[in-house]
Amino acid sequence: xxxxxxxxxxxxxxxxxxxxxxxxxxxxxxxxxxxxxxxxxxxxxxxxxxxxxxxxxxxxxxxxxxxxxxxxxxxxxxxxxxxxxxxxxxxxxxxxxxxxxxxxxxxxxxxxxxxxxxxxxxxxxxxxxxxxxxxxxxxxxxxxxxxxxxxxxxxxxxxxxxxxxxxxxxxxxxxxxxxxxxxxxxxxxxxxxxxxxxxxxxxxxxxxxxxxxxxxxxxxxxxxxxxxxxxxxxxxxxxxxxxxxxxxxxxxx
Numbered sequence: 001x002x003x004x005x006x007x008x009x010x011x012x013x014x015x016x017x018x019x020x021x022x023x024x025x026x027x028x029x030x031x032x033x034x035x036x037x038x039x040x041x042x043x044x045x046x047x048x049x050x051x052x053x054x055x056x057x058x059x060x061x062x063x064x065x066x067x068x069x070x071x072x073x074x075x076x077x078x079x080x081x082x083x084x085x086x087x088x089x090x091x092x093x094x095x096x097x098x099x100x101x102x103x104x105x106x107x108x109x110x111x112x113x114x115x116x117x118x119x120x121x122x123x124x125x126x127x128x129x130x131x132x133x134x135x136x137x138x139x140x141x142x143x144x145x146x147x148x149x150x151x152x153x154x155x156x157x158x159x160x161x162x163x164x165x166x167x168x169x170x171x172x173x174x175x176x177x178x179x180x181x182x183x184x185x186x187x188x189x190x191x192x193x194x195x196x197x198x199x200x201x202x203x204x205x206x207x208x209x210x211x212x213x214x215x216x217x218x219x220x221x222x223x224x225x226x227x228x229x230x231x232x233x234x235x236x237x238x239x240x241x242x243x244x245x246x247x248x249x250x251x252x253x
Contacts, residue, residue, distance in 0.1 A: 026223065026234065027207065029250045035081045035121075035203075035242045036251040037088070043103045045088040047078035049241075054078060054090060056105055065105035070095055072107035079242075080121035080164075082130070084145060089130060091122045098122060098132060098143075111147040120162040121203070123171070131171060133161040140164065140173065140188070153188030163203035163242075165211075167226075172211060174201040181213055183228070194228035205245040212250060214243045221252060 030036075033055070034047040044057040052075045053066035066075040076094030083089070087108065088101045096116045100109035112119065117136040124130060129150070130143040140153040140161055154161065159177025166172070170191060171184045181194040181201045195201075199217035206212065210231075211224040219239045223232035236252070244251045 025232065027245070027248055027250050029221075029234075029252055032251050032253045034253050035079060036244055036246070036253070037081050037083050038246045039083045039086055039088075039103070041086065043083075043086070045081050045083060045090075045101070047075075047081045047090060049077050049079050049093075052076055052078065054081075054088070054101060054105070056088075056101075056103065058103065063105050065101075072099070072110070073105075075099070080119070080133075082122045082124050084124050084128060084130070089122055089124075091119045091132065093118050093120065093135075098130070109147065111143050112141065112149070115141060115149050120160075121164040123164040123166045125166050126169075131164055131166070133164050133173070135160050135162060138177070140171065140184075154184060155188070157188070157190060158182075163201070163205075163214075165204045165206045165245075167206045167208060167211070172204045172206060174204040174213060176200040176202055176216070181211075181224075181228075192228055195222060195224050195230050203240075203242045203244075205243045205250065207245050207248075212243050212245065214240050214252070216241060221250075 034049050036046040038044045046055040052068035056063040076092050078090045079093045080091030090099045097113045098111040102108050116134050120133040120135040122132050132141045134141045138158045139155045142151045161173050161175045163174030173182045179198045183191045185191050202216040203214040213222040219236045221234040225231050242253045
């Protein structure tokens with residue numbers, strides 16, 4: 001059984017953005033087909049949730065891989081992507097797992113198949129932990145790169161964590177169930193709430209100084225300072241679903 005997205009699920013739908021520009025203080029913004037990241041050697045991985053696919057771009061061009069399914073190399077609604085050591089870690093909401101993909105598009109491992117339930121995003125810590133937003137289990141789960149679950153964070157505090165980012169020694173969590181964006185310490189305790197009046201805060205990213213939030217119910221990209229105060233709002237043509245920051249560029253989809 002594969003995950004289907006209803007027409008009314010604004011926070012999940014992939015909506016095209018056009019005419020997206022930045023203010024003078026913002027990084028350049030690139031609109032993509034889904035969550036995007038880039039390895040240290042320049043290989044770009046772009047998840048395509050509605051197509052159940054992954055687009056890999058390197059100096060030789062584009063490679064599209066995947067298709068809906070549960071077998072290795074297939075995807076079911078990939079909604080998060082992170083890279084570490086030249087590998088991409090793809091969060092599959094519908095398959096309840098993280099699939100590990102190399103630069104050639106080959107599947108080289110699975111993580112969290114017995115621990116995750118509708119995961120939403122992934123982030124990498126300075127200690128090379130893989131943090132996964134375990135949405136339906138209302139927690140963030142930490143794994144080693146070998147797939148060993150080491151700890152859980154936010155149990156009893158979080159509701160439906162969807163977006164993740166790491167800043168300094170903190171973890172940023174966009175939780176549409178709570179209608180909040182939280183900053184957690186390494187143990188999972190809440191340090192502060194960021195911003196206010198969120199409806200469906202779905203995705204969060206950071207450049208180390210500012211925090212960027214996509215609220216799936218509003219066609220804007222909110223920019224917060226390190227204290228959590230909103231300092232800028234970028235209007236988009238339509239509500240978006242994902243934001244990520246990589247090497248000076250904001251990717252929005």
